Amino acid sequence: MQIRTRITFYFIxxxxxLLLFSFFLIYSISLKERKREFESQLRNKSIxxxxxxxxxxxxDSLLLKVIDKNKxxxxxxxxxxxxxxxxxxxxxxxxxxxxxxxxxxxxxVFYQIKTNNEYNSKIKSTIIVGxxxxxxxxNYFLLASAQDTIGTNNLNxxxxxxxxxxxxxxxxxxxxxxxFSRQILKPINNIIDQVNFLKLxxxxxx
Numbered sequence: 001m002q003i004r005t006r007i008t009f010y011f012i013x014x015x016x017x018l019l020l021f022s023f024f025l026i027y028s029i030s031l032k033e034r035k036r037e038f039e040s041q042l043r044n045k046s047i048x049x050x051x052x053x054x055x056x057x058x059x060d061s062l063l064l065k066v067i068d069k070n071k072x073x074x075x076x077x078x079x080x081x082x083x084x085x086x087x088x089x090x091x092x093x094x095x096x097x098x099x100x101x102x103x104x105x106x107x108x109v110f111y112q113i114k115t116n117n118e119y120n121s122k123i124k125s126t127i128i129v130g131x132x133x134x135x136x137x138x139n140y141f142l143l144a145s146a147q148d149t150i151g152t153n154n155l156n157x158x159x160x161x162x163x164x165x166x167x168x169x170x171x172x173x174x175x176x177x178x179x180f181s182r183q184i185l186k187p188i189n190n191i192i193d194q195v196n197f198l199k200l201x202x203x204x205x206x
Contacts, residue, residue: 015173023162030158034151039120042129046080046144053091054135058148061091067123068093075125075146083141101142113141125152
């Protein structure tokens with residue numbers, strides 16, 4: 001391998017490693033922040049449902065279910081359930097999904113919520129959150145789950161864009177590295193050219 005090629009290779013390898021680490025960090029932070037934001041939105045939606053069901057006397061579980069289903073911000077496979085202090089379900093906005101079938105041991109989930117005041121989990125592509133809710137001295141358990149389809153699509157698009165940018169930058173760096181290595185080796189090449197053209201009568205040339 002020629003010296004110029006080797007210098008160019010090392011230059012590209014170093015820059016590519018730093019760039020890959022930076023892009024991986026960007027994607028990881030974006031993934032973490034999106035998950036945290038989505039979990040917060042699920043918690044807020046479950047609190048809103050509990051406020052309407054327990055604090056507004058004119059709203060019962062049937063009316064609340066109609067309200068929830070007609071909201072514009074309903075997530076894919078969304079399920080918000082409210083349980084009383086006896087772990088009995090008093091409301092759910094999705095009759096097709098039940099947490100009793102999702103969790104093998106729902107009692108363990110309630111115990112964790114009661115102990116830590118919250119619960120976080122992810123089963124395949126479904127994010128699940130839980131929390132305590134107190135009203136008039138009574139303790140309720142709120143569970144909410146949904147799939148963040150929009151967030152997943154945005155993250156996939158971000159990943160594809162980062163890959164495309166990474167390839168473009170590496171191609172550009174390869175050209176710059178080849179030109180840069182030429183400038184580095186220029187003084188050495190000049191010396192080699194002078195040595196090749198030295199004649200015996202000019203051995204004293206510096």
